[in-house]
Amino acid sequence: MSNNPNSQPSSVLRTDTFDCVRCGLTVTTHAPDGGRRHHCPSCLHSRHVTDRVAGGPSDCRARMNPIAIAVLRTGDWTVVHRCTRCRELAAGPVSGDDNQLVLMRMAVRPLAQPPFPLEAFGDI
Amino acid sequence: MPRRTHDRRTRDAAGRGRGGGRRQRPKDVRHRPGGERGDAFRxxxxxxxxPLTAPGTAHRxxxxxxxxxxxxDRSTPGDRESRCRGRMTALGLSxxxxxxxxxxHSCEVCGTLKPNRIAGDDNALALIRLALRPLADPRLRDRALLAL
Incomplete structure (x- = not known):
């Protein structure tokens, strides 16, 4: 197995699948653009399998909710997940076949619930 | 007054005084180059x-x-247990x-992500810019068409 995400995986790994923890959809491990998936493309939920603080695999294995969209310096979108059990945060890149409606709903959610009136920004 | 001079002399001789008396006043000096003041940070x-006091939240x-x-901070707000001390920039808004x-917030040194509540005196323009950053993507039209 090659660790480089840009190289094409072998034919066995290309057909490898996992089941989504939330919606139960059977998903291929590799996205169509060749990268490895971090979340379900339908509901964008994920499973806590890697420990970002200590490194290596995590014992938590709980469901991770998508909470935010972040934009990298390159302009690519990133989904920020939070574990429902241990509250750890993790970020993963968006793949090409992710559910665009769910992504867009997360991107505009802060503007739907602003903590201050947005009318004043119309003049700027 | 002779009694006062006598007191000061004994305190100097003991180094730090005898305890009791008045409390130590808060210092407004930097203890080392780049150190922090008591009531504010840079x-x-x-x-x-x-200033350390923030409206709407107990932890600035x-x-x-x-x-x-x-x-x-490592796990709970205010525990000061992280040794990283790196700069954390605002990555997104949820x-x-x-x-x-x-x-x-994401740490630029170790890559840790942390959620932090906004405070009452945060720059509203910076917050709006952060909230609008995903929508300013020029590839957004393709995404919107894909969703239909």
């Missing part, structure tokens, strides 16, 4: 002098002007279940 991003954990912070905004 932002790592824009060098603004920020980012600069109200540029929204940058320093990686000092909405908590109760409807208030949360900043997602």
């Amino acid at each position: 932002c790592v991003g824009c060098r603004l002098d920020v 954990n980012h600069c109200p002007h540029c929204l940058a912070g320093r990686h000092v 909405v908590h279940e109760n409807g208030e905004w949360q900043l997602i």
